[in-house]
Amino acid sequence: MSIKESLKKEKDIPVKSSKQASFGDLEGIDAQGALERLKVGTKTYAMSLEAFFEDYTDIIDKIKDALNRKNVPEVRQLLHTLSGAAGNIGAVRVEKAASMIGTAIKEGQSNLTPLIGDLEIALNTALKSVNSVMSKIL
Amino acid sequence: MDSSEFYKNIRDNLRKAVAEITGGKMVNNQDYTILVVDDDRGTRDLLLEILKEYTVITAENGEEALERVKNTDERPDLILLDVVMPGGRNGYEVCKRLKADEDIQDIPVIFLTVKADAEEEAQGLELGAVDYIHKPINSRIVKARVKNYLELRTHQLNEQIVAHIQKTMLPEKFRPLPHQSNLDLFAKMAPTKKVGGDFYDFFFIGLEKLAFVIGDVEGKGVPAALFLAVCLTLLRAEITKTGYVDICLGNVNNLLILQCPLYKSVVVFIGILDVYTGEVKHACGGHDLPYLLNPKGEAEKLPGPGSDNDGRALGKLEDQEYKAGKIMLNKGEALFLYTDGVTRATKKGGDMFGKERLIQYLEKNSQKSPEELSKGVIQEIEQFTTGEPQSDDITVMALRYN
Numbered sequence: 001m002s003i004k005e006s007l008k009k010e011k012d013i014p015v016k017s018s019k020q021a022s023f024g025d026l027e028g029i030d031a032q033g034a035l036e037r038l039k040v041g042t043k044t045y046a047m048s049l050e051a052f053f054e055d056y057t058d059i060i061d062k063i064k065d066a067l068n069r070k071n072v073p074e075v076r077q078l079l080h081t082l083s084g085a086a087g088n089i090g091a092v093r094v095e096k097a098a099s100m101i102g103t104a105i106k107e108g109q110s111n112l113t114p115l116i117g118d119l120e121i122a123l124n125t126a127l128k129s130v131n132s133v134m135s136k137i138l
Numbered sequence: 139m140d141s142s143e144f145y146k147n148i149r150d151n152l153r154k155a156v157a158e159i160t161g162g163k164m165v166n167n168q169d170y171t172i173l174v175v176d177d178d179r180g181t182r183d184l185l186l187e188i189l190k191e192y193t194v195i196t197a198e199n200g201e202e203a204l205e206r207v208k209n210t211d212e213r214p215d216l217i218l219l220d221v222v223m224p225g226g227r228n229g230y231e232v233c234k235r236l237k238a239d240e241d242i243q244d245i246p247v248i249f250l251t252v253k254a255d256a257e258e259e260a261q262g263l264e265l266g267a268v269d270y271i272h273k274p275i276n277s278r279i280v281k282a283r284v285k286n287y288l289e290l291r292t293h294q295l296n297e298q299i300v301a302h303i304q305k306t307m308l309p310e311k312f313r314p315l316p317h318q319s320n321l322d323l324f325a326k327m328a329p330t331k332k333v334g335g336d337f338y339d340f341f342f343i344g345l346e347k348l349a350f351v352i353g354d355v356e357g358k359g360v361p362a363a364l365f366l367a368v369c370l371t372l373l374r375a376e377i378t379k380t381g382y383v384d385i386c387l388g389n390v391n392n393l394l395i396l397q398c399p400l401y402k403s404v405v406v407f408i409g410i411l412d413v414y415t416g417e418v419k420h421a422c423g424g425h426d427l428p429y430l431l432n433p434k435g436e437a438e439k440l441p442g443p444g445s446d447n448d449g450r451a452l453g454k455l456e457d458q459e460y461k462a463g464k465i466m467l468n469k470g471e472a473l474f475l476y477t478d479g480v481t482r483a484t485k486k487g488g489d490m491f492g493k494e495r496l497i498q499y500l501e502k503n504s505q506k507s508p509e510e511l512s513k514g515v516i517q518e519i520e521q522f523t524t525g526e527p528q529s530d531d532i533t534v535m536a537l538r539y540n
Contacts, residue, residue, distance in 0.1 A: 039276060052180050
């Protein structure tokens with residue numbers, strides 16, 4: 001059974017249930033804040049965490065690749081999308097790191113390597129947390 | 139077909155007409171379709187959940203969004219559009235394309251984006267988007283914005299329905315009246331923005347008789363427009379069926395009370411002209427009586443029963459009796475019919491156009507053709523009110539017998 005299938009079998013539990021605690025201590029992800037802001041059930045939230053995990057594991061490679069090709073619009077688009085997705089699920093550090101690179105590009109900063117390093121660390125932390133919560137639910 | 143079946147048909151047709159115009163919208167939230175365009179799967183899924191009280195359809199990019207919007211079966215009532223998307227076409231370009239298409243430009247667009255700078259946001263609004271929703275998504279803000287703009291959209295649709303009903307119900311082709319060179323007729327309406335409920339109609343009964351109608355239904359907006367459609371249909375049916383103006387008004391009055399549960403009233407003047415003799419039989423239900431214009435340049439109120447605003451509006455009291463009046467139109471004489479929007483047209487400060495000004499204009503221009511006369515009166519009112527928006531429709535009809 002895939003993660004998704006097992007999640008679909010879970011009943012969607014309203015925000016203010018004890019289940020919320022299982023998202024509480026995720027490093028790099030403010031799950032409680034996200035749940036309060038989104039006002040969705042834990043199942044929906046878990047599914048968006050899973051979607052984030054599946055869709056953004058290779059985003060750093062994509063960003064680096066676009067940078068090598070000097071395709072600035074593509075880099076900005078990737079960062080923008082990542083920042084929005086991370087913000088939605090409460091991956092605050094990823095959101096900030098991505099938008100900082102966006103600002104740096106706008107300001108014409110040439111050496112983006114350190115900032116991308118920061119983003120990579122923040123993203124890995126968030127993805128690890130998502131992965132751990134997924135295996136707990138499994 | 140008996141009469142109850144006949145009126146049931148009218149009601150069914152009206153319902154169908156409304157469903158057609160609105161696309162069956164406006165019943166409950168599930169009937170609203172919202173298109174969410176975002177390249178991020180997580181955002182799409184979250185919005186599907188947050189907006190689950192509505193029908194939500196999604197698109198991953200601009201091209202797909204444009205495809206979906208063009209499909210009339212699922213045309214959205216609102217579009218949430220991501221600004222930054224891969225594949226060349228960003229949200230601003232999609233918005234530009236939407237706003238350039240006459241069929242879809244009215245659909246409100248809300249941009250969905252990570253907080254942008256003011257310059258960028260202004261650019262989006264200048265393209266015709268109604269608002270922004272910022273990421274990270276906040277459920278309460280999304281729901282409230284969506285609700286507000288859907289309400290606004292419904293209001294706009296209502297105005298379109300009303301304008302559509304009024305426009306399509308009233309005859310527009312004045313010339314040539316079939317086989318009649320000795321008749322000239324013209325009517326013109328200057329509707330208010332909210333549609334005040336004026337209507338007119340004219341049609342031949344056989345080859346010899348021309349029926350003409352002018353009226354004003356109570357109320358404004360969609361209920362008034364539907365009631366207007368019912369009144370027009372009933373009047374047309376009853377005039378044709380009975381051939382008598384007084385019996386027609388009596389029948390329509392009872393039918394409105396007994397068969398049409400809209401509980402509204404209508405003031406109306408109807409006439410039937412014998413095009414060979416010039417005889418006009420007329421009846422009035424609480425409406426302003428027309429002016430009779432003679433070639434000497436005199437305008438006088440039509441003599442006969444049914445005084446102005448005598449309280450005999452149709453749809454109020456059952457079994458009301460109406461009396462028929464009769465005049466002979468001599469060659470060169472004309473009738474000028476008008477709704478109270480004419481005399482009550484108001485300029486800034488509260489002055490009304492009034493009957494005196496109308497009579498003055500009619501007497502000075504009594505030789506003019508019905509078209510010139512009708513357009514001239516409306517122009518005169520526009521000059522008087524200097525473009526001040528009016529609360530009621532302004533409708534005129536002129537008929538000259540030669």
